[in-house]
Amino acid sequence: MIDLDGVGVDFEGVRALEGIDLRIEDDEFVTVVGPSGCGKTTLLRAIGGLQAPTAGAVRIDGDSPAVAQAGARLGFVFQNHTLLPWKSATENVTFLREMAGEEPRREEAQDLLASVGLEGFEDAKPRELSGGMNQRVAIARAIHLGADVLLMDEPFGELDEITRDELGVEVRDIWRRERKTVVFVTHSVPEAVFLADRCVVMGATGRIERVFEIDLPTSRDEDVFGSRAFQEQVAAVRRTLHESYA
Numbered sequence: 001m002i003d004l005d006g007v008g009v010d011f012e013g014v015r016a017l018e019g020i021d022l023r024i025e026d027d028e029f030v031t032v033v034g035p036s037g038c039g040k041t042t043l044l045r046a047i048g049g050l051q052a053p054t055a056g057a058v059r060i061d062g063d064s065p066a067v068a069q070a071g072a073r074l075g076f077v078f079q080n081h082t083l084l085p086w087k088s089a090t091e092n093v094t095f096l097r098e099m100a101g102e103e104p105r106r107e108e109a110q111d112l113l114a115s116v117g118l119e120g121f122e123d124a125k126p127r128e129l130s131g132g133m134n135q136r137v138a139i140a141r142a143i144h145l146g147a148d149v150l151l152m153d154e155p156f157g158e159l160d161e162i163t164r165d166e167l168g169v170e171v172r173d174i175w176r177r178e179r180k181t182v183v184f185v186t187h188s189v190p191e192a193v194f195l196a197d198r199c200v201v202m203g204a205t206g207r208i209e210r211v212f213e214i215d216l217p218t219s220r221d222e223d224v225f226g227s228r229a230f231q232e233q234v235a236a237v238r239r240t241l242h243e244s245y246a
């Protein structure tokens, strides 16, 4: 369980986060949505131990994020996939465990690559793969690391809309299969609603404006985008954002 208790972050004169109280249960898929500069990345960095809060505390199963990170319980997937350009897809997936002194588990890595749609690309280098394919490798890498918690910051931000939709469906499938806790930051309202069990809407002041329980089937495919339930919830989240920024 991830517990944020009164978390605030100040950067010399800029209040990026204020009074964030949020509890994320194990195996939950939580999205964080809001416009540029509202503090989404800072929130994710605070959860991941990459940014120390100036107020309040973050706990992951009772531990500090630094302890959780040292135990490889946190996996990061960022907009820029941060793969090593000279390594193959398989080597990029196994690399972090090797760094920790383990024997590479190539077969397991290749099964994971197949499960994210990359069968046949095991030996390809990042430059030989599209942006969406490289993000799939980065997701496989985080899962291979054995992290219980995936922290994803705009991982599809640079991809075209169709690829984003496809990857969204895949990430939900992976999440269901692997039983991970996911915190996923995006500025896309439809993406935030499609992926989430709960969607956290950030307000202009670096605060949580509202948390929506998303009422959609657990198993979701592209058909969800056309459903009335989906469109109504997208509209409700949009209304909250517009009210907050009015």
Ligand SMILES: Nc1ncnc2c1ncn2[C@@H]1O[C@H](COP(=O)(O)OP(=O)(O)OP(=O)(O)O)[C@@H](O)[C@H]1O
Binding pocket: 011, 012, 014, 015, 016, 034, 035, 036, 037, 038, 039, 040, 041, 042, 043, 187
């Ligand atoms: N290292 C830093 N030093 C100073 N100010 C910062 C730093 N990091 C973030 N900020 C400021 O904190 C606020 C929140 O930034 P943050 O990156 O968390 O927003 P965001 O919602 O993720 O934006 P985006 O969607 O553009 O990535 C912004 O005003 C930003 O300029």
